[in-house]
Amino acid sequence: MSTTQLHATFTRRQILAACSICMAAPLLACTQPHGLVKISRHTWPGYMLLDLARDHGWLPEDQFRLINLGSAKGTLRALASNSIDVACLTLDEVLTARANGLELVIIGLINFSRGADVVIARKPLTIEQLTGKTIGFESGAVGQVMLHQLLQAAHLTTQNVKLASVTADEHESRFTQGEFDALITYEPIASNILQQPQFQRIYSSRQCPDLIADVFASTSDAIEHHGPQLTRMLNAHYRAQQLIRLAHPHSIKQLASHLAVNPEELQTILAGLDLVDRKQALDWLTPKTSRTEETIRQLMQILQLNNKNMPKVEHMITAQFLEVQQ
The missing domain is CATH 3.40.190.10 (Periplasmic binding protein-like II)
Structure with a gap:
């Protein structure tokens, strides 16, 4: 497929x-x-x-x-x-x-x-290094929740990062082409991206259960x-x-x-x-x-x-x- x-x-x-x-x-x-x-x-x-x-x-x-x-x-x-x-x-x-x-x-x-919603970054970027970076996410309630939790875990606010709205059908193409430093996405898009060795998971909904x-x-x-x-x-x-x-x-x-x-x-x-x-x-x-x-x-x-x-x-x-x- x-x-x-x-x-x-x-x-x-x-x-x-x-x-x-x-x-x-x-x-x-x-x-x-x-x-x-x-x-x-x-x-x-x-x-x-x-x-x-x-x-x-x-x-x-x-x-x-x-x-x-x-x-x-x-x-x-x-x-x-x-x-x-x-x-x-x-x-x-x-x-x-x-x-x-x-x-x-x-x-x-x-x-x-419990992990189906994830944040992916290009290696070696980690959650501690998001300051000044561009984060792609799908505007809407779930994207907003994941963004909030990610920034909270990184001890950042929206003032510390750049945000880019991207629809789900463009998640993989725009992220893998280098438009964003990190991407908030979900399965099965996440698994498709993570098959490529240059990317890694830096946060997921497993860390904000319920x-x-x-x-x-x-x-x-x-x-x-x-x-x-x-x-x-x-x-x-x-x-x-x-x-x-x-x-x-x-x-x-x-x-x-x-x-x-x-x-x-x-x-x-x-x-x-x-x-x-x-x-x-x-x-x-x-x-x-x-x-x-x-x-x-x-x-x-x-x-x-x-x-x-x-x-x-x-x-x-x-x-x-x-x-x-x-």
């Missing part, structure tokens, strides 16, 4: 191929059967567990429809208009949307980034009208997740096929993710027994979100759809 194909497949934090949006548009425009739950997910390992669940018959097509809207922006627009019911998003994307007035509720936890998380976010309307289906969706997701955690050979091949990579490439990508199970999700969605509230406060500070526009954490998350086994 070419590098270009990989970039097009995994740009979950930017607009994906225009064709996916065009294909999804008719699905949103037509009249849906009563009770059909519409779920938006990008092409990302944690999100595509839903496709694996559908393969196993756990998400019947007369009850669930999986849609790829191609970008977080398009997904949030569809949520705001109630064109979809549930979306796979990063935690920071949900918080930013809530700060902008979109009342989303987190109903499930998908994964944490901050970069992917979640299921739902509209209040879906919560009110589709409770049983939301429970079934989450049950199906965590059943598929268990197959991958157990390295079930056929399921690994199926998920790799959905992601357009081979099983070996998938294993490399999964090494940078913590695919959480039902119990971990239940703990995370119970603020009094977890670090969730602290994580959300930290992200709001990093993203400079206005506390006055945000409800209490217990109003933004719920474990009610995880507490019923089917």
